[in-house]
Each structure stands twice: as structure tokens, then as C-alpha cells.
Amino acid sequence: MALFFHFGPNTFTDSEWGTGLAEPSVFNPTRLNTTQWVQVAKDAGFNRVILTAKHHDGFCLWSSEYTDYSVKSSSWRNGTGDVVKELALSAKEAGVDLGLYLSPWDRHEVSYGKTLECNEFYMGQMTELLTRYGEIKEVWLDGAKGEGEKDMEYFFDTWFSLIHQLQPGAVIFSDAGPDTRWIGDEAGVAGSTCWSLFNRSTAKIGGTDPLSVITISNMRFLSTSRPSNRYSQGGDPSGHDWVPAECDVSIRPGLLSAEDTQVLQEFAELRKLIFSNNLAKNGLFSASSTRGGTNDSRFKPFNVLEEGIYTYWAPEENQSDWELHLDLQESLSFNVLRVQEPIHMGQRIIEFHLEIKEDGDWKKVINGTTVGYQRFLQFPTVESQHLKFVIDKTRADPFISFLGIHMDKFSSVDNKFDNSSQLHFNSSVVLQQARWNHFLNSSELLQQTTQNHAQSAAM
Numbered sequence: 001m002a003l004f005f006h007f008g009p010n011t012f013t014d015s016e017w018g019t020g021l022a023e024p025s026v027f028n029p030t031r032l033n034t035t036q037w038v039q040v041a042k043d044a045g046f047n048r049v050i051l052t053a054k055h056h057d058g059f060c061l062w063s064s065e066y067t068d069y070s071v072k073s074s075s076w077r078n079g080t081g082d083v084v085k086e087l088a089l090s091a092k093e094a095g096v097d098l099g100l101y102l103s104p105w106d107r108h109e110v111s112y113g114k115t116l117e118c119n120e121f122y123m124g125q126m127t128e129l130l131t132r133y134g135e136i137k138e139v140w141l142d143g144a145k146g147e148g149e150k151d152m153e154y155f156f157d158t159w160f161s162l163i164h165q166l167q168p169g170a171v172i173f174s175d176a177g178p179d180t181r182w183i184g185d186e187a188g189v190a191g192s193t194c195w196s197l198f199n200r201s202t203a204k205i206g207g208t209d210p211l212s213v214i215t216i217s218n219m220r221f222l223s224t225s226r227p228s229n230r231y232s233q234g235g236d237p238s239g240h241d242w243v244p245a246e247c248d249v250s251i252r253p254g255l256l257s258a259e260d261t262q263v264l265q266e267f268a269e270l271r272k273l274i275f276s277n278n279l280a281k282n283g284l285f286s287a288s289s290t291r292g293g294t295n296d297s298r299f300k301p302f303n304v305l306e307e308g309i310y311t312y313w314a315p316e317e318n319q320s321d322w323e324l325h326l327d328l329q330e331s332l333s334f335n336v337l338r339v340q341e342p343i344h345m346g347q348r349i350i351e352f353h354l355e356i357k358e359d360g361d362w363k364k365v366i367n368g369t370t371v372g373y374q375r376f377l378q379f380p381t382v383e384s385q386h387l388k389f390v391i392d393k394t395r396a397d398p399f400i401s402f403l404g405i406h407m408d409k410f411s412s413v414d415n416k417f418d419n420s421s422q423l424h425f426n427s428s429v430v431l432q433q434a435r436w437n438h439f440l441n442s443s444e445l446l447q448q449t450t451q452n453h454a455q456s457a458a459m
Helices: 009-013 034-043 083-094 115-132 156-166 230-234 258-275 301-305 433-442
Strands: 002-005 048-054 097-102 138-140 171-174 180-182 212-216 219-223 284-287 322-340 349-358 361-368 375-394 402-406 411-413 423-425
Touching (some): 002 034, 034 083, 048 083, 083 097, 284 301, 301 402
Parallel strands (some): 002 048, 048 097, 097 138, 138 171
Antiparallel strands (some): 322 402, 349 361, 349 375
8 A cells, every 4th residue: 555645835725736826935844754754654554655746736846957946946944955855765764665746737837838848848857756766666647637728748658668767666657557557536446346457548648537526625525427437447357458456545635643643543453453363264175176186285275375476276277166165163253355366367357256154055245346466345244154255257267365254343334245335334343432433533544425434445
């Protein structure tokens, strides 16, 4: 997971998109503490931080040689400050990866609209960012631009080549890849079916039609007046390109306050409480078939209890039934399924479901579609000793690298046997009442959808 810091003049002018006309003097973060940012992120379980080095207003958080509209023209640290440098050093000291966002749309730059000049300008600034601050793990860019703005042709392929040349280990994020793609909304919600396979030729950077974002009193809400790009959300099982989807969700504007810090810590605590105990760990696994026979330990069903993607269960080739059976050895209550594919061998599973044995009969608990690197499904709490994980449809012989059964005592879902069930938080269990109420009321990591804290994305 990555924590995104959108920080700049907008923080001080209370605006979503800056105009590029704000005086540099408005940027004066006298209490800037990037070490605190990174430590909060690390303590909450985030292994990467991403900084908006320049947003659409054109203000640079580093001292760029290509413009004076930057920290060097501000009063902050007498014009010698460098937010990118400070964050890069803090991240390196903490062992946290660093990513950067550089907006192509620049509302301050006079060359914007002049294709050749502006592309050279952008590549110059990108080169500064990728050669001054050590290893960069992710580069964000997009085609966002306000209505009525100047027409611009971006040389995306040239930019991508430059980024991969200067930072070979960096992944590039945009609406259409090339390495990861935007999911199509800022609610943190991916499609129920989500393929990493994708056809980049069918998508245009800046062409994704996201849910409308409305800013009211500096808080961000999502309008359903326009449908999101379902292709970006779901991908394409017949796609020719490998472009995994990446979700992002807005928390709040401004610096990391004590409230934000507490919420992130509680988010980490909840994940630990729910997922540190795999109820399947003492269970007995069997399978409909095992490649090489039951004596071949390379593909045995028990491999699904081992963390990591390099050990896995594989069925015999050319089968039509793919099932994993689990005997928990005692009747247990649970409401979360966690499943992983060995993603380095491709994304294979199209449809699957989970069953439990109840009064001697098998009963379906939850349906699912794509799995990929990792999939979590939550369902109404059930109790059973015997479980059956069934793969219904697949692109090739299915492999399972991990299967976990967990109990989430903090929430419940509507009584529907599908993976789109709404999540509802129960504020009366385990965590202290006051802290849990604070989590529900303050955290925007989980999108509030109803007054009783209905949630649309918990995992």
C-alpha cells in the first residue's frame, strides 16, 4: 500500500485545483515534518509514500531550473527549502519506498499549449526529479485538464522511455499504464471482476470518465452523474498487455493531524487483528487432484497455507473439476475468505465460490470472480468444520498459492451471497467504544455510504 501526499499551495488556499496565479509566498509550511509523515505511514503498514511534486497549478516543491514558480520563490526557509529532498531522505532513513507525481497540465507555465516546447519542459522537470533524489519506485502522471484549456499533445511514449531509462525499477501509473492503471474512481473501489490483463490501445490517458468529484468545504465527495470507465475498472481477460489496476482514495486535505495519525494506526491495528490469525492453519487440506499425484510435494494442497507466491497447489492437467477441501478439525465461525494466485504465472481464475457443510449438505457461502495477486471476500458470519473452495471457470489450469479463513468481529455484511455485499461496521466490539466511534467518524480510508456507516470497501 502507498500513502499519497498531495501538498502544496492548495493546502494553504483551500482549493482542489490551483489556478497557477497564487503567489509563491502563500506556501510557508513552518512546521513541515516529513519524518512524521513517513513514520505514520510506516507504522500504519504502508511501504510506499508518493508526493505530488507538482500539481496542475505548476508550483514545484523542489527548486527547478525550468521555472521560478517553486519553493525557491517562497519565504519558506528563505527560498532554500526542498520538500522532495526532505521526503526522500525521510523515506530512505525509514526504509520506505518513494514515488512522485508530476502533472503534465501546468496552469502557470507560459509554454503550455505549445506542443514541442511544453513536452521538452516536462521532460526537463521529470529528469530533475528522477536524477536528484535517489531511487524512485513509482511515477504518477495523468491527462487531467480542465474544460476549455489549451489543446496539448503529450509525447507519452517518449516520457515513458525517459522514465524507464532514468529509473529502471520504477513503475509508471496513468489512466492507461504502461505499468499500472487507474481504476477509474477516487473511492478506492475496484470492480468485482478485475483483470490485470488490459489492451492499452483501447484506452487513452486522460480519456477515462471517472465519477465526478465535487469539492464542498474542502471535503471531497463522489457524484454518480457520470458512469466510471468500466473497462479501466474490470480490465480485459483477452487483453494483450499486463497492466494491473491501482485504487486511490482521498483522505483529507492538509497536513497529517493527530486525528489522521490515530485513524491510520487504528487501520493498521484492525488489519492485524483480523488477518494475523488464519483459522485454516491447523486444518487438513485435500484436493480433487494434485499434479504429479499425492506424493509430489511440489504441488500439494497444503502449500496454500504458506505465505508467498512461489509455493502453490496445482491440479492435474486437463481437468474440469478443481476443488480444495478443508477440514478445520473443529467447528469455527468465520466471515472472510482470502485467496491468492501465484501471479508471476498469470491471472487464471475467472469464477469461483466457497461452500460449507451444514447438516450434512453443502451450502454455497460466497461467489467470486477474478483473484489475481490477492482477493478478499467478506460474507455473513457462518459456522462449520468443513469447507470447499471450488473454481468454476478458468483461463488455464488454476493454481492457488494461499488460502486463508478469517473472522472479522468488527463488521458485518448484508445477507447476500455475492461479492458486492455492503459492509456495515459494528462499533460495539473489541476496540474501546470511543476509539472505534472515532475510527468510524473520522476515517475516510473507508468510504461512508450511509448514516449507519455502511461501507463499500473495507479490505
